[in-house]
Amino acid sequence: MSDTKQQVWVFIEQREGKPADVSFELLSKGRKLAESLRGELKAVVIGHDLQDLAVETFHYGATEALLVDHPELEHYSTLPYSRIMSQLVDEHRPRIVLFGASFIGRDLAPRVASHTRSGLTADCTDLQISDVTYLRKDYPELLLQIRPAFGGNIIATIICPDSEVQMATVREGVMEKIPLDRPVEGQVTQVAYTPEEVDHLVRIIERHHEDAKVNLKAAPIIVSGGYGMGNFQNFQILYELAHAIGGEVAGTRAAVDAGFIDHARQVGQTGVTVRPKLYIACGISGAIQHRAGMSDSNKIIAINDDPEAPIFSVCHYGIVGDVMAVIPMLIDAYKHKLK
Amino acid sequence: MSYHSIVMVKQVPDTANISGQVMKPDGTVNRSKLPTVFNPEDKVALELALQLRDRYGGTVRVLTMGPAKASDLLRDCLYMGADEAVLVSDRKFAGADTLATSYVLAETLGKLAPYDVIFAGRQAIDGDTAQVGPQTAEKLRLPQITYAEEILSAQDRTITVKRKIDNGFEVLEGRLPLLITVVKDAATPRPFRAKRVMAYKNARTLMELEKMADANSLLYVDQLKDDYVSKGLFIPTLTADDLDIDTARCGLGGSPTKVHRIESVVLGGSTHETIPATKDGMYGLIDKLMDDHIFG
Incomplete structure (x- = not known):
């Protein structure tokens, strides 16, 4: 293991600049996972005009927000977002990346996992860090990805023993959102985005989005x-x-x-x-x-x-x-x- | 302009109807005891592909990765109206997670090119992950439109699709070729056509022909295959050897996610208070809830 600290990342999802609750819930869980790993929690914020949102992640324990801010990124779109996220993961090799199991997260996470050849488990109901012995080999500090499976007849604990990056999606409300009394003194790191032709293969021509009617x-x-x-x-x-x-x-x-x-x-x-x-x-x-x-x-x-x-x-x-x-x-x- | 589609389909255990026998005493699943069904959203995906063909012309092929038994599913697709069904099957593919599955599917789709649209159900009911569609698209470097509710139109090399988002929808215009995953309410799958059932009930995969040859010393697989191909009843069957692939990326070995532990769901002893289903019972219950500071 190198001297650099293990990183736990949370993808911060937003629509019209409004962050999804699930992202803060995941930051709160991510903070605990980072503590177990003696590592650091980072938020990835992609969109437009999101400086304030990047800073808000410090209230949930992120020590750094990677901010990719560009007018063309205002609305979520699969190709540019997955390209950006995949490049960031390739570059920094975080140990864990968490996504909300939302319309956006379920569209994005599998593409990033495929590109980076990482293990990805959907709809986890619990996440823990533990040493694991798998096929007589010892693996320190793996992410245990726990979820019901097979029509609810079993609860499976999934691990990614040989995957450098472990990814999981979690539904809204599963983890508890715990704001800190005092925010962490974090750092916002701007990451440049250069649009490419492939980012425009799918264009949004109309969108209707209301705030949730039920909470x-x-x-x-x-x-x-x-x-x-x-x-x-x-x-x-x-x-x-x-x-x-x-x-x-x-x-x-x-x-x-x-x-x-x-x-x-x-x-x-x-x-x-x-x-x-x-x-x-x-x-x-x-x-x-x-x-x-x-x-x-x-x-x-x-x-x-x-x-x-x-x-x-x-x-x-x-x-x-x-x-x-x-x-x-x-x-x-x-x-x-x-x- | 006409369009050529390929629909990725899956035969899944009917998780909604799991009976006691399916769970082994050690808490693992006895898959052989599970009844199987056509994954519902994949069936809707096939319907959308058929509708695209009805509207603009073209072809619809279906592809499944699965065990020999999956041939039943492919015949169902032919009964519904698919022009061709393809099975990709190999012991080396067994135990694959979504990443290893999408690798084999993407490699197979590469062999089946050219195509304009790849359709798939949003997710399969045995895992509900919704990962294989996007992962296949990524491997083919294709754009994707997930959660599709309606194909609005296709014109030249673009397709316009209405997709679901949380509390709303988007209309997206995508360059072909691309991959679309389909939600359940997008369409009602058409019933099997009697004429097509008669025509294709004897369609067979290579594995099924091998079984026939094994059971009868007078039959030879190669002859059988030629015979079935000439009658238009051969279901093309690909194995790892037919694909130029890295078997280290297939099956259980090629899957980054592993099942570490499985616990059967054991319910703890019941410690709840029983409330009689009577008027007095309900009065008592309201009192208790007031004591619990929930009411009042």
Whole structure:
């Protein structure tokens, strides 16, 4: 190992100059990983007019922000962004690079991993540093990339023993965003960008982007439904409950796939991770991918007609019964007690 | 102008319907017990390619990397309307992660050139990584458009595509050739056509012909192959030897990501409080939540 410190990088994602929450969450996690490696945390900021954003990363522990600032980089585009990121990784060989598992991160990370021939694991639910013995060889301080796999029947720990650069994507909300009381005295390093013809092979000719309509992460109470709600009509009762007690409605992947609810409201490994004060799981069996996104909730109520459903192993209050009968009783009881 | 497309498809375990037998007692997965399906978004990708052909003319080929069993998937593609199906299969490719998979696919696509558009599903349901499409594009030095919802138009050497982004969409105009990954709601795959099922139900890959020859001493693979080629029923089959590739970059050995540990999901003992599904139960529950300072 050389004298230079091992580097943990986080790609900072933004739209219209507004940073994605997941990038700060990853900086907070990256800071811990860098501490374990006795290394340093760096942010890569690509876009236009982003000096302030580069400085903001110091509030989450980055000691250096690599800033690639150019008018032509204002909007994310695969070819220039992946070319820039790949060149930076090739040049600096960071030990770890983290991306949000977002529309942008999932478009960018695989291209960078392919170019630099790095191992990349998608949708990790935990990241740790540990010494590993793999096939009787010892590898110090590898990144353990932990994720549910195979329909949630197993939890896999993935490693990249022979990959100089280890890459991972993580969904929004999985890691906690922890701003520092006092920002690090970091350094912004400008990196030049020279447009090339290949950067313009795909052009944006129109774009519509609204701010998120729902912010499940900020909701103190979440009423969530699964495939066990039966149909779209039944699912609507969750809005009545949410309205009565002041919560947001969410769903499992199965509920999204069945068309009961929009993907923007999906909780779980491939959706959002939430930690509300109260999570009411209705007609949810409780596959590991779903539990990964809600098991840190302060209190969990589970309503399911199957007493063997795995959701009962993570809940605090379990109700075995028909959701369509229980929910109206719950609404009545709430109104009676609190209004 | 007409366009030549290749669709990358995958046969995947039906992860939505995993039964008890599939998990071995040691917590590993018994793949042979898993039913397989046509990866849903790949099927949508094939539909989009067929629609492009319907509109502008051209050809649609499909390509899969997989075990011999994947021939079922390729016949399904022929039933839907693909002009040709290609299997790339070799023991050396087994255990590949997304990087090693994209290497073999990119090398195979190199052999199948020229093409205008490569289509693929956004992701496969057995891993949900969405990495193989972009990684294949990178290796071929092609532009990519991921999360495609609609092909708006194609004109000369450009294609205009509407793609999903968080809380919105973009319309992108890309120079051909390029690679497009497709989301589920982009189209509804057409059903199999009875006429095509009749025509292609006897289409066979090289592995299947080898099996037939093994089972019958009167048959020879080379003869069988010539026979099937002349009837238009041979599914071109490529192995590592047919591709000019570095086998060190294939399969498990060529994969930078390794599975270090697998734990079967064991649920802890249940410690929750059971609330009766009655009116009194609900009143009691609200009281508890008030004590927990969640309500009130």
